[in-house]
Amino acid sequence: MNSLDIEGSKFTPRVLCDLDHGTVLIAGYSYPENAIGFYRPLLDWLGGYLERDGAAPLQIEIALIYFNSSSSKILLDMFDLLDGAAAAGRKVGVQWHYDPENETALECGQEFKEGIVHLSFALVPGSA
C-alpha cells in the first residue's frame, strides 16, 4: 500500500495519510454530495494500515471547520473502525482540533468523543 494525498477543495477536506510515519491529517470543509464516495479511499487506507504488522502507531489529526450530516455519518464509521482497532490492542490516537470561536466544531468533537470507548481522543483548541 501507498501513502494517500487528496488535495482539499472549498467543500472537501485535505486528506493526507503518511504510510511511513502513521500520520493522518483531515482538514478543511466537508460537504461533498456523495460523502461515502469521497471518504472511501481514506477508510480503505485506514483499514489497510491497521492490519499491517509492525506499523508505527496511528496518529490522526482532524481540523474540520464544517462538515455536513452525511459526512458526520462517515466520520462515525471511521471512529468505530479506529475504536475497534484500539480495543484489539493497536496504538491509535485522534486529535480533534477546533477554533474556540466555532462552538459547533467543539460540540461535534465532544459528541464523537462520548461515543468512544478505547480510542485515545483529545479535543485541542487551535489549528492543526
Added chain:
Amino acid sequence: MDCDPFDIWQRCSDPGLLFYLRGPLSQDLLVTIADTLARQMRLDDAGTATVIKVQAILVELSQNIARYSAERVLDRDAVNGDAGLGCGVIAVGCTSGSYSIASGNLMDEGQVPALRALLDEIRDQDADRLRAMFLKRRRNPSASKRGAGLGFIDVARKASGRLEYHIRPVSPGRAFFSIRVMV
C-alpha cells in the same frame, strides 16, 4: 419566456434579502453561494459561530433539494446519474444581525405524511432532546426511511427558535414544501 429584469429587480428589492435563487441546485452553485455568503457575512462582522451555522443550514437545505425535489432536470455530471438534479428555491436574508434561511421545493404528495411527522417531532424538541435524536439517528440510519432526517435535525439544532414549515398542495399528486429557519 417573458422576463423583465426590472420587474424582478423591483419585486426582490427588500433590503433584508441577501440572496435568492430559483432553479437547479447543483453542487457547484451551492459551493459558490456558501462561499460568497460567508465572505459577505464576515464583512458584516458576523461572528465565526454564526457564519458556520448559516452555511451549515444552507448546505443541508440545498442538498436536500438537489437530492429529493420532485422537480428535476437532466444532469449527466450529477453524482446520481439518471436521477438528475433537483430544483427549488433558496432565500437568505438578514435583518438587524438576524439571519433567515429559507428553502422550498416540489414533492410527491405520498411523501407528505412522513415529512410532516418528522418535522412536527423535531420542531418541538429542546436542545438536549434534539442532540439525543441526532446521535441516535446517526448511529442507526437504516431505521429512518428518509435520508433527509439527519439533515433536518442538524438544521433544527443550529437554528435559534422554532423552524417554520408549510406544505401546500399545488397539483394532483404534488405539493410544495417550504421551510424557514433563523440564526
